[in-house]
Amino acid sequence: MSNIITTIPSHIKAWIYPEYGKTQDILKFDPNVPIPLIKDDQALIKVVAAALNPIDYKRASGNFKSFDIPLPAVPGYDVAGVVVKVGSQVKKFKVGDEVYGDINENAIRNVKTIGSLAEYTTAEEKLLAHKPNNLSFIEAASLPLAIITAYQGLERVEFSAEKSILVLGGAGGVGSLVIQIAKNVFGSSKVAATASTAKLELLRELGADLPIDYTKEKFEELPEKFDVVYDAVGESERALKAIKEGGKVVTIVDHGNVSAIRFALTSDGAVLEKLQPYLESGKVKPILDPKSPFPFSQTVEAFSYLETNRAIGKVVIHPIP
Structure with a gap:
């Protein structure tokens, strides 16, 4: 080249x-x-x-x-x-x-x-x-921008293998990477994600254990609650009803809710280098x-x-x- x-x-x-x-x-x-x-x-x-x-x-x-x-x-x-x-x-x-x-x-x-x-x-x-x-x-x-945002947002809430996560906007630029990184880099025990009906198959392909059709279900009314909700769409108010006791909501969208952790990335080549083995092995696409x-x-x-x-x-x- x-x-x-x-x-x-x-x-x-x-x-x-x-x-x-x-x-x-x-x-x-x-x-x-x-x-x-x-x-x-x-x-x-x-x-x-x-x-x-x-x-x-x-x-x-x-x-x-x-x-x-x-x-x-x-x-x-x-x-x-x-x-x-x-x-x-x-x-x-x-x-x-x-x-x-x-x-x-x-x-x-x-x-x-x-x-x-x-x-x-x-x-x-x-x-x-x-x-x-x-x-x-x-x-x-x-x-770069999406994968660094996905990774640093998970780091911000101290995400780890034993934790479950719900990704709001799982088919979007950031959400599609949050699913893969939560599952294949952090080893999450359970990944749920929301998308419209036509995109549910993509969520499964990305590694979501529980794809949720937001046009048919209200994620905050599900009996199952999550350790972390990663909000890539701006639904933090509802997201707070979907977490377990002591759970955290991290959002990349401006919101008025003080209980959610508002997060903006700091661009960093070291994050890209850290994720390189996962990209080269195809675990994160x-x-x-x-x-x-x-x-x-x-x-x-x-x-x-x-x-x-x-x-x-x-x-x-x-x-x-």
């Missing part, structure tokens, strides 16, 4: 938004964006594939404008690509390495002006990991939406699709010019 590296250009193609609003209204293709400069602890990456995340359109809509960088900005957190240049302090990677990661350590503060929806982007060495050999760039791009990948030219359509909340697993953009 390293043969894609030629001369590094001074200007690149990217999707940008010059103002806040709905992605369909504000995202513009710009063929002439200055290439980002790398700092000493960063690598410059030729982007091969990038995944979309809800944080992208929430940021673009101005939800975090009090913390945000000056516009225009290029969206995109998840990247898979090839290192084309490294800063003077970078030890772990060299030119030609295939890498992946979430390029923003914090999702809303100090984000990169040039995100991953561009021909080239930058990331700190500590945020990147070598791409597992058995994964395509498309598969690798789908993972990336889940791509059947419509993925969208070509770079259809990035706006890909965002529109993601915003319907009907995607299964991840929406990925590839190839990037």
Whole structure:
């Protein structure tokens, strides 16, 4: 793959938004964006594939404008690509390495002006990991933000083998990985998960012992209660009725409930490295939406699709010019 590296250009193609609003209204293709400069602890990456995340359109809509960088900005957190240049302090990677990661350590503060929806982007060495050999760039791009969120959320509630878990939103980008990590990394005694009728078979394939059709059953009324509920949909109020005495609810969705543990990831290449054996053995698999990948030219359509909340697993953009 390293043969894609030629001369590094001074200007690149990217999707940008010059103002806040709905992605369909504000995202513009710009063929002439200055290439980002790398700092000493960063690598410059030729982007091969990038995944979309809800944080992208929430940021673009101005939800975090009090913390945000000056516009225009290029969206995109998840990247898979090839290192084309490294800063003077970078030890772990060299030119030609295939890498992946979430390029923003914090999702809303100090984000990169040039995100991953561009021909080239930058990331700190500590945020990147070598791409597992058995994964395509498309598969690798789908993972970082979601898999780190899944793993760190379970760590946050001190999850362990003897505990049971209910995953709300088990077919989504984060939920599909929580099921697999709870089962195959932590060795959970019982994994339950919710999805709509058409997605129940996927929950079984991911390793859920108890798939729950949320269109027909209220999970909080089940006789069985759980040690942990991982809420990836924003149902923390109901989730509190589904835990055992002393159980915990962890949520990645903004909520007003103080009893649930609100959690946001810190991007970390070490988590990707820790999970590498599970990815390489196939015990944890990336889940791509059947419509993925969208070509770079259809990035706006890909965002529109993601915003319907009907995607299964991840929406990925590839190839990037």
